Amino acid sequence: MEKQKLRAQYNIQERQLRNYYTKAIKEPGNTGAILLRMLEMRLDAIVLRGGLARTIYAARQYVSHQHMLVNGKRVDIASYGVKVGDVITVKPKSQTLECFRDAINDSQPVRYLSLDKATLTITVTAVPQPEEVPIICDLPQVIEFYSR
Secondary structure (H helix, E strand, O other), rough: OOHHHHHHOOOOOOOHHHHHHHHHHHHOOOOHHHHHHHHEEEHHHOOOOOOOOOOOOHHHHHHOOOOOOOOEEOOOOOOEEEOOEEEEOOOOHHOOOOOHHHHHHOOOOOOOOOEEEOEEEEEEEEOHHHOOOOOOOHHHHHHHHHHO
């Protein structure tokens, strides 16, 4: 059940989550924290946490419909891995869309992101720590499930 909660919160398939877990166990350190960092540094998750979208589904759609630029280049892959220092902006032609203005007024970005509401720009300022990520699931149970 916990694995399904995590999948639903990031709107990813089973195979994607398993691949993230496989990459996480190969890195040194806490597997749960690494897995969470990988999921949180996806472009669609950054758009959601930064406040440009109300739901993960909307964030994924904005990315796939090419409304987002990463460091000035168009990216239409929701699973694109964002790095610290990357700047995510809404395409100038799309900045007049009401959906972005509504989402910005309703939310506050998390601590590891910096949001400029005037230019609709998110800057990744740090690597997310597990206690900063607002997820609702028991991550150790997910790791235990995949370690079998």
